[in-house]
Amino acid sequence: MPLWRQPLDRDRILIRHGIVNIIDDRCKGCGFCIEFCPQNILVISNRTNTKGYHPPEVISGMNCINCGLCALLCPDFAIYIEDGGEHTPENVVPIHRHEVQG
Amino acid sequence: MSTGEMHRSERLRILNYDTPAVSDWETGLHPMDDLLRGERLPHIWCQGCGLGTALTSFISSLKWLEKNRGWDLDKVAVVSGIGCTGRIAGYVRLDSFHTTHGRAIPFATGLKIANPDLKVIVISGDGDIAGIGGNHLIHAARRNLSITVVCVNNFNYGMTGGQVGPTTPHEARAVTAQYGNYEFPFNLPYLATASGASFVARWTVLHARRLTWTLRNALTHSGFSFVEIIAPCSTAYARWNPEGKGLDPENLRRRGLEVMKHYQKVGKIDHDVHPKDAHVKVNNQGEILEIIEGEFLDETRPDFKEAINQRADLAEKYWLSEKGTLDKRKVLTSRKKRVPRKEIQLGGFGGQGIMSAGKIIGMAAAVFNNLQACFTQSYGPEARGGAAGSQVVIASSPIHHPHLTQPTSMIIMSQGAYDKYVADLAPGGVLLIDDELVTLPADHRKDIKTFGISATKIAEQAGNNRAANTAMLGFWTAVEGIVDKDAMQESIAESVPPKTIKLNLDVFEAGHKIGLTIDK
Numbered sequence A: 001m002p003l004w005r006q007p008l009d010r011d012r013i014l015i016r017h018g019i020v021n022i023i024d025d026r027c028k029g030c031g032f033c034i035e036f037c038p039q040n041i042l043v044i045s046n047r048t049n050t051k052g053y054h055p056p057e058v059i060s061g062m063n064c065i066n067c068g069l070c071a072l073l074c075p076d077f078a079i080y081i082e083d084g085g086e087h088t089p090e091n092v093v094p095i096h097r098h099e100v101q102g
Numbered sequence B: 001m002s003t004g005e006m007h008r009s010e011r012l013r014i015l016n017y018d019t020p021a022v023s024d025w026e027t028g029l030h031p032m033d034d035l036l037r038g039e040r041l042p043h044i045w046c047q048g049c050g051l052g053t054a055l056t057s058f059i060s061s062l063k064w065l066e067k068n069r070g071w072d073l074d075k076v077a078v079v080s081g082i083g084c085t086g087r088i089a090g091y092v093r094l095d096s097f098h099t100t101h102g103r104a105i106p107f108a109t110g111l112k113i114a115n116p117d118l119k120v121i122v123i124s125g126d127g128d129i130a131g132i133g134g135n136h137l138i139h140a141a142r143r144n145l146s147i148t149v150v151c152v153n154n155f156n157y158g159m160t161g162g163q164v165g166p167t168t169p170h171e172a173r174a175v176t177a178q179y180g181n182y183e184f185p186f187n188l189p190y191l192a193t194a195s196g197a198s199f200v201a202r203w204t205v206l207h208a209r210r211l212t213w214t215l216r217n218a219l220t221h222s223g224f225s226f227v228e229i230i231a232p233c234s235t236a237y238a239r240w241n242p243e244g245k246g247l248d249p250e251n252l253r254r255r256g257l258e259v260m261k262h263y264q265k266v267g268k269i270d271h272d273v274h275p276k277d278a279h280v281k282v283n284n285q286g287e288i289l290e291i292i293e294g295e296f297l298d299e300t301r302p303d304f305k306e307a308i309n310q311r312a313d314l315a316e317k318y319w320l321s322e323k324g325t326l327d328k329r330k331v332l333t334s335r336k337k338r339v340p341r342k343e344i345q346l347g348g349f350g351g352q353g354i355m356s357a358g359k360i361i362g363m364a365a366a367v368f369n370n371l372q373a374c375f376t377q378s379y380g381p382e383a384r385g386g387a388a389g390s391q392v393v394i395a396s397s398p399i400h401h402p403h404l405t406q407p408t409s410m411i412i413m414s415q416g417a418y419d420k421y422v423a424d425l426a427p428g429g430v431l432l433i434d435d436e437l438v439t440l441p442a443d444h445r446k447d448i449k450t451f452g453i454s455a456t457k458i459a460e461q462a463g464n465n466r467a468a469n470t471a472m473l474g475f476w477t478a479v480e481g482i483v484d485k486d487a488m489q490e491s492i493a494e495s496v497p498p499k500t501i502k503l504n505l506d507v508f509e510a511g512h513k514i515g516l517t518i519d520k
């Protein structure tokens, strides 16, 4: 279990929530979004798109913090985030890579 | 609606293709779709190629500028050259220009100078900008022209299969350097800085967020801004080099990602480093050990437009101070007649004043006779004594083409010039010769009018054989009557050395008198 420093005002700040949208047929399965999502909420899915790639899927949608990095890194305009309002930090639990991959 | 604006489905329907009514690229699903040409997508870039990420960063920065700085995206033009990166111009829904290989910067220079309000951005690859277009890069940087050059560097020529390019690191592998590259690469930020760019930065596409911020700064910078983006070429470069995990078959579909993870390891942000030391360090296996990134330079200097305007102001001041002298010239508007385009060829040998004779005619027409004139000259390599020719075009309307198409009037003062030019004279044209210097051959053209005077002798008698050209001019003025006599006299008085004005005018008068007597 890695140790994480907690900001002192953690209980007071609100975190924006993002709703992840994946446009399956545009994805080329490069894995950038999966690898670099700071919340590690994306994984490769079993679905196959029309080009024969496996697009990502969201495993814990509540934990998206609307950072937008996946949309910025995606070379194929296949993933974007919609604003999902504000959340208290308690609702947002970071998932760590080793937990995801077991 | 132009074809560019027409929807793909619409166009394909016209072409009778069987296609779904709307492709998913046109549904505007993605927030960036409004700045993309859906009909050309999906793009050609390979899985895991960094170019798409460079494009999202660029579009994000434009969207930010539109929202927060009130940019009008109709005033943005994207120019790119040839190569994988060169496709970007075809994918953005902005005014864009896909140019010839290496020449993106010259095209952009033209755009910017002709329309200074336009924001001009060049996005192209390393092979295009630093390889074949390297010369254009350094000169645009030297001028500090206000354009942004984004060079996406993937260390090789990707589109053609991964050959060594000007940025391939020393000892890195490429399809044409299987045992390591023996050449040394350009350090692009250093090259741009040394050439005179005033904004220089480098990021890898992994640092897409910082890259977006930097692109905003680069786009709003006044002066030449240069941004190098290091991007994985998952198909070609990564195949041969350790960071793409070489030829490991397990990894074929994830090479781009492996390179991105490698960038995460080796990227080092240092804004204060001198661009000279902003290296891409590579070991002897071609593995990248360190990439220095950051905004290395941001300085304020007069850009190209300001520099031109400063000079123009100085020039204007100078001309205003000279204006007094110029105003003394009287424009002799006695001539009201319309003059259709007249082409005059003068020829002789160097030292006879062929050039000044042409200039005198041109000035008489343009300055003192309210006509338009254009003067060009041609001469051999010798300073004096070689072949010399000058050409004058006169017309009442503006002259759009300075070159002679078929002269109708010729002043010839040497045998060599006769041999060279006489065949060009239009049938029915007038040939004036110095009959002591030119001997007409037996087969001399019959379809032209030929008149001769002994110009050199007249000038010698007046005391200076160098004034022979003025005698010819007097003769020409009387015979042709294109330009007024008083205009010619004013022009001569302004052109010849002050001491010889009287002599020249006398010689002119003598030539003119003979001209009036001949039977045209």
Ligand code: SF4
Binding pocket: A018, A020, A036, A037, A038, A039, A040, A041, A042, A063, A064, A065, A066, A067, A068, A069, A070, A071, A081
């Ligand atoms: S917005 Fe951020 S947190 Fe949400 S999925 Fe994308 S990268 Fe992950």
Ligand code: SF4
Binding pocket: A026, A027, A028, A029, A030, A031, A032, A033, A034, A055, A056, A073, A074, A075, A076, A077, A078, A079
């Ligand atoms: S970054 Fe884009 S193309 Fe790559 S896997 Fe994610 S959604 Fe697919």
Ligand code: SF4
Binding pocket: B044, B045, B046, B048, B049, B050, B051, B084, B154, B158, B159, B232, B233, B234, B235, B236, B237
């Ligand atoms: S060849 Fe290289 S640079 Fe070109 S699209 Fe493929 S990965 Fe990208």
